[in-house]
Amino acid sequence: MQITFWGVRALVPSPGQETTVTGGNTLCLTVQGAGGEALAIDAGTGITPWGRSLLGGPFGKGQGELDLFITHPHYDHIQGFPFFVPAFIPGNTIRLYGSNYCKRTMEQVLESQMNPIFSPIQSLKNLNSNLLFPDAGPGGVVTVGALEVRLETLPHVTEQAMGVRVSEGNRVLVLAPDVNYPDGIAPPEAVALFRDADVLVHDVRSHRPGLERQHARETFDARDAVAAATAAGVKKLVLTHYHFDSTDAELDALREGLGHGHPFEIELAREGATLWI
Numbered sequence: 668m669q670i671t672f673w674g675v676r677a678l679v680p681s682p683g684q685e686t687t688v689t690g691g692n693t694l695c696l697t698v699q700g701a702g703g704e705a706l707a708i709d710a711g712t713g714i715t716p717w718g719r720s721l722l723g724g725p726f727g728k729g730q731g732e733l734d735l736f737i738t739h740p741h742y743d744h745i746q747g748f749p750f751f752v753p754a755f756i757p758g759n760t761i762r763l764y765g766s767n768y769c770k771r772t773m774e775q776v777l778e779s780q781m782n783p784i785f786s787p788i789q790s791l792k793n794l795n796s797n798l799l800f801p802d803a804g805p806g807g808v809v810t811v812g813a814l815e816v817r818l819e820t821l822p823h824v825t826e827q828a829m830g831v832r833v834s835e836g837n838r839v840l841v842l843a844p845d846v847n848y849p850d851g852i853a854p855p856e857a858v859a860l861f862r863d864a865d866v867l868v869h870d871v872r873s874h875r876p877g878l879e880r881q882h883a884r885e886t887f888d889a890r891d892a893v894a895a896a897t898a899a900g901v902k903k904l905v906l907t908h909y910h911f912d913s914t915d916a917e918l919d920a921l922r923e924g925l926g927h928g929h930p931f932e933i934e935l936a937r938e939g940a941t942l943w944i
């Protein structure tokens with residue numbers, strides 16, 4: 668299984684000289700199985716460069732098929748979708764998965780995103796690919812070739828976000844991009860989703876000291892991610908979903924502050940980096 672990070676930021680993109688190492692695009696991650704099957708998780712601005720990279724293959728000819736999982740529809744998880752070029756090419760098929768949010772289906776949410784007040788696209792109908800919205804959400808399992816994708820609800824700031832567990836044989840990746848643990852402790856359903864993962868890609872939403880008050884709802888103590896990974900017995904913890912205020916240097920310091928004596932590796936996700944498990 669090959670995992671590639673196309674966007675690692677929370678809330679809003681953060682380009683600039685202080686984020687050249689970790690990257691400035693908002694969340695998007697792709698997974699490719701040994702048989703070449705691929706899926707994407709979240710459609711932050713990182714999905715736009717990935718979309719361009721696909722145009723030399725079947726997606727450029729209108730012969731591509733994609734399974735795209737949206738963990739929840741906050742901007743940083745969907746703001747790249749209106750600019751995902753394969754979605755404009757007739758013949759491509761994109762299956763979008765996501766739970767209802769604020770009593771709206773994922774299709775209704777994305778249609779709202781295309782509203783002419785906010786977008787020149789005006790309507791999902793102006794995307795010429797086949798957009799499908801299969802009925803699969805938290806608690807469900809989706810099969811993409813040899814990849815099995817399990818979806819689960821995780822606690823989030825307002826409503827809930829989905830955690831995604833991707834298995835290929837005995838290899839397991841889990842993505843938990845937006846979480847808020849009551850009292851800092853991962854609930855049993857989260858620990859169960861993370862259990863024995865080879866790689867747990869986990870929210871960190873670190874922040875620049877001094878901004879706690881302004882962004883209190885959008886910060887997360889990285890030590891809680893370490894505790895969750897410890898409870899679940901994962902083999903590697905990869906931190907992502909960085910606050911837009913966090914510089915490369917601050918994230919390096921954050922990683923160092925977590926220490927090195929853990930029973931698993933801890934890494935910072937970097938845009939453009941690939942992991943194999």
Ligand SMILES: [Zn+2]
Nearest residue numbers: 677678743845
């Ligand atoms: Zn987010």
